[in-house]
Amino acid sequence: MWIVGVGAAARIGAAPELKIDWSRMPTYNTIMAVAAGVGLLLVVALGRRLLRGRTPDHFEGWALAFGVLGLILTATGLHMTLTWPLAGQGFPFDNIVFGEPSLAFGVLLLAAAFYLWSKGVLLAAALDRLGMVARTAGPVSLFVFGMGLGCFGIAAAGWTYTLFAAPPQEPISGAFADLPLLEATFISGLYVLVGLGAVLFPFALRARGGGLATAVGVCWGLAGLAFTLFGALNYFTHIGLIVNTM
Template sequence: MSAAAGGLVIDWTQMTTYNTIMSLATGAALLSLAALGRTVARKETVHAEGWALNFGVLGFILTLTGAHMTLTWPFARYFPFDNIIFGEPSLAFGVILLAAAFYLWKRAATLRGCAAVDRELAGAAQPLSIFVVGLGLAMVAIACAGVAFQLFAAPPEEPISGRFAQYPWLEALFISGLYATVGLTAMLYPFFMRQVAAGQIGSAVQKVTGVLLVLDGVAFLLFGALNYYTHIGLIINTMPKP
């Protein structure tokens, strides 16, 4: 990375990035979890095979990209903390989604005829509580680091986001806010699952969790889609000139 007369120049052979597809898949997965929860709460038919395919596709993307980013050190030469901020959470979430896909696929026939699908799913998901809460705490820690060190700020050469380059705290607050609310959702996980396993539907915890999943899912999905434009523009604007 260097400054040239025409602006910032980045050696993109040393700056691998694909948090675009990560963000897109994360948003789709969060929205899918909210949709599955609503389906179960309304006592509607759970088409387990379809949900398994959905979680399998999203889990594969996040596991593959997250594993590569986590195990390649440093993944982006100029931003080695990307391994921790993007790689590790994506890997963890991806593996959880793959496990959910496997379970739903294997139990599809049983779930189809089950009169208490909500309790069945919650009972199977409860043992993950310790790890999910740990991930929630990690998300909050990343959010705090984002604000403290003003991470996530886009350079002026990046379209749209770069317009706010002189206010690095702005994007830091936005992305850190997403991580913090996802972390809060994860920390509500054991309470949510315990209530559902006990047959309680429609509690305040469940409603708050559902709202957070939808809001964060939409934010990650739209932000990931936007980044396809902004990241392409950044690459074009900062490529070394021949």
């Protein structure tokens, strides 16, 4: 999604006197990272319940959770996608790296929220819940597949151009400013995990379980946990970066 650190957007120098005009550098990929991470974890949790034949309690609760996260990601992702570049000091690739995946995931979560809210009772009563979900999600799974390929492209760009390296003025992450490939590898690796799960998703739907579904769950579960924790950490590191570069 998606979504981590202002590292790329703040790599405008490594000197101690680095100053950033934050009025031209809006940064809210903190909440984007947390929302995307929790969203991935919830998708995995719901899928696990369905695969185990358990009727999820209170589909309305799942719908509300997906709706809240989807609204956050759609609003922030849409703004970042359409404002070109969002960062007035340059770095338009941030719009692609963070904005577009967040927008895509946000809209998908909103669609899932609408479906669970309106069809949750029917889904709970269905004898073949997996089949019903597979038939419903089948067409949109092609878009999930396409965005998975896009995540691979983002990961490759991250490694090639070390887009995610933090400046030394950023607390914690800045301690590794002399090793730009380290953070690039970490964030690009998360995009690979999300992309792999997305590419496998349509095939897991067709299989209705088995090893492919497990692989999707592992990929999205690990990525979701990492994005959630890293996004939460960035609430401190981003504030510190702003204070240190005002």
